[in-house]
Amino acid sequence: EAQVTQNPRYLITVTGKKLTVTCSQNMNHEYMSWYRQDPGLGLRQIYYSMNVEVTDKGDVPEGYKVSRKEKRNFPLILESPSPNQTSLYFCASRGRDNYGYTFGSGTRLTVV
Amino acid sequence: QKEVEQNSGPLSVPEGAIASLNCTYSDRGSQSFFWYRQYSGKSPELIMSIYSNGDKEDGRFTAQLNKASQYVSLLIRDSQPSDSATYLCAVLPYGNKLVFGAGTILRVKS
Numbered sequence: 001e002a003q004v005t006q007n008p009r010y011l012i013t014v015t016g017k018k019l020t021v022t023c024s025q026n027m028n029h030e031y032m033s034w035y036r037q038d039p040g041l042g043l044r045q046i047y048y049s050m051n052v053e054v055t056d057k058g059d060v061p062e063g064y065k066v067s068r069k070e071k072r073n074f075p076l077i078l079e080s081p082s083p084n085q086t087s088l089y090f091c092a093s094r095g096r097d098n099y100g101y102t103f104g105s106g107t108r109l110t111v112v
Numbered sequence: 113q114k115e116v117e118q119n120s121g122p123l124s125v126p127e128g129a130i131a132s133l134n135c136t137y138s139d140r141g142s143q144s145f146f147w148y149r150q151y152s153g154k155s156p157e158l159i160m161s162i163y164s165n166g167d168k169e170d171g172r173f174t175a176q177l178n179k180a181s182q183y184v185s186l187l188i189r190d191s192q193p194s195d196s197a198t199y200l201c202a203v204l205p206y207g208n209k210l211v212f213g214a215g216t217i218l219r220v221k222s
Contacts, residue, residue: 033210035212040120040214042200042212042213042215043156043200043212044212045209045210045211048209058209059209090155090156099144099146099161099204099210100146100158100161101158101210102158103155103156103157104155105155106154106155
């Protein structure tokens with residue numbers, strides 16, 4: 001089944017404790033993105049990648065890191081999480097000729 | 113000015129009616145336009161894409177695009193309670209940066 005897989009689905013952590021949210025897609029897609037979704041603000045892009053080793057900042061990159069060492073994986077790293085990073089996070093991917101993104105199931109992160 | 117604007121709603125329609133959802137965007141160079149449906153607590157699901165002026169129909173859904181007016185709409189015919197969700201308009205102005213509106217909540221009453 002073609003899909004984008006994120007883990008974990010839910011995560012509660014403490015301020016300053018490094019964490020990684022994993023994202024993997026099995027569709028051989030070139031483009032991958034991370035979004036966060038907050039009430040009233042909608043979906044905002046954090047980082048995106050156009051291919052292996054090619055990444056760029058989105059609208060809200062502060063406090064986040066990403067890497068794209070393999071085509072299928074695009075992890076999101078929070079080096080020192082803060083409470084304002086409490087949010088619902090989505091990973092998404094699309095192919096070169098298909099503009100429509102496929103989204104993962106989401107990760108609900110709470111930083112206390 | 114927000115790049116993509118939608119009325120937050122909620123938009124309430126009776127079962128069987130036509131639901132009309134609207135979206136405006138600011139970047140005149142935008143070429144690709146999308147409608148996503150998102151149920152509460154779930155991920156967005158692509159339901160329509162449109163790239164040229166006019167109408168595009170897919171089952172009960174019709175997307176309409178007017179680039180001169182920078183306006184995109186989604187019509188849902190014969191609305192069902194299962195259509196109750198948040199509908200997100202998304203625009204691709206350039207490159208890979210897909211920009212979303214905040215979404216319109218649709219409620220279909222049986």
